[in-house]
Amino acid sequence: MIEKQRVSVDQPKRPRNAVATREAILQSALAAFSRHGYDGVGVRDIAQAAGVTAVLVNRYFGSKEELFAAAVEVAFADRSLFEGDSSMLAPGLTAVIMTRTEKDAEPINPFFLLLRSAPNPRAAEILRDSIARHFERPLTSLLRGPRAGERAAIILAVVMGLSLFRKVIGSKALADANAASLSGDLKTMFQRLIGSAASRESPVRRSHAEKRNQRRL
Amino acid sequence: MIEKQRVSVDQPKRPRNAVATREAILQSALAAFSRHGYDGVGVRDIAQAAGVTAVLVNRYFGSKEELFAAAVEVAFADRSLFEGDSSMLAPGLTAVIMTRTEKDAEPINPFFLLLRSAPNPRAAEILRDSIARHFERPLTSLLRGPRAGERAAIILAVVMGLSLFRKVIGSKALADANAASLSGDLKTMFQRLIGSAASRESPVRRSHAEKRNQRRL
DNA sequence: GTCTATAGAAAGATAGAC
C-alpha cells in the first residue's frame, strides 16, 4: 500500500558515525517514549524516526529495556527546578506544569515519559529508581521541617496527577481551565506543601509572618 | 513446558450460560486491566482467567476496546464516596487512598485501571468520558464556591497522583510512609481543596470559623 | 557501522464445526 518513508535523506545507508547514530537513537527514543509510552512504541518506530534500522538499536543499547533506561536518564537530567532556594519552588512547579501541559505544548518531557511508561512493570522499576535519584532526593533536601521525604513525594505525586489529567487523560475541566486562576490554585497548594508543616495552617510566608504575629490562629 | 491450566472445573466445555459467561469475562477483564493496563494484557489472558476461550470475548463484547469500555463502566459505578455531604469528603478520600494503596491491598480498583490504561489513546478517550460522568460531575456538584468543576478535577488529579506514586511506581517515600502522618497530610490537603476558596487561607471549617471571626487574617 | 532477512513468539480477530 503505502511506501515506507525515510525520515533522513535518501542515501542508501546512513554515513558511518557511531556517536551521532547513538545520539539520534537516544533522542528518538526519548520522543517516542514520551508520546506513546514504553508499551506503545516498538524499536522499529524508534529506529525509523532516527533514520536507521532496528538492528542498531539493539547494537547500541542491548535491548529495548536498556534503551528505555538510557532515555530516562537523559529525560530526568534537568535539575534547574531544584537549584534556587525553596521560595521559588512553588512558582516554579506551577510554571512547569502550566507550560508543559498547555494546549500546543511539546509532548516530549519527563512527566509524560513517566506517566505513559509506568504501567509496564520493568519500566516502573527503572522509573522508581530514577525518580528517587533525580527528583525525590533533590527536592527533599530543599524542604525544611519534619518528614521532608514524605512531603517531597507528595509534591511530586501532585505534579504527576495534574499532568495526567491535563494532558494524558485530557480532562476538559483542567485542560480548558482558565490559566490564571488554575495557576493561582496550584501555587497556593504547592506553597502549603512546601511550608514546613503540611498539616498546619497558613504555611504561606510562614517564616516571616509568624515572627510578627504568633497568635495569628 | 508448563501445562496450561483451566481456572474453572475440568469439564471439556463450559456449561452453556450466556449471562454467567458474560459476567465472568467482565470481571476477569476488570481484574486484568486493573493489574496490567490495557496494553499489558491480551484477550487470551482475560478469557483464560474466566475459564473460556478468546472467541467468546469478541462474541460477547465485539472487540477488546469495547470490552474495556464495559469494564470501565463497571469499575467506575461505585458512587458511595459522593453520597454524604461535603464534610465527609476529605476523610473519605483520604481513607480510600490509604486503604486501596496499602501494602497488601487488592490490586483491583478504578484508580489502577485508569492509571495503567491511560497511555493507550483509545483507552484514554474512554476513560476521559467515564471520569467526567462518574467522578468529575458528582464531585463538582458536591463542592460549593467558585470554579467547582476546576477544583473537583484538581482533587481527582491529586488522588490519582498519590495512587500512582504509592502503588504503580512504588515510590519508597510514599509506600513506606507512616500511615498516620501521611493520612493527616492528605486530609488537610483535601480539606483545603474542598473549602470554597482553594486559593485563600484556612479553608478548614471555614464556614463555621468565619462567622465567629471575620478578621482572623 | 549498517544493512537484509528471518526466527520465534504473541497479538486481535474470524471461519466453521459441533
Place this chain on the structure above:
DNA sequence: GTCTATCTTTCTATAGAC
C-alpha cells in the same frame, strides 16, 4: 454457546552479508 484452527499483523531480537 463454545470450541479448535487459522489468518494476519506486529513484536523483540539475532545471524550473517557487505
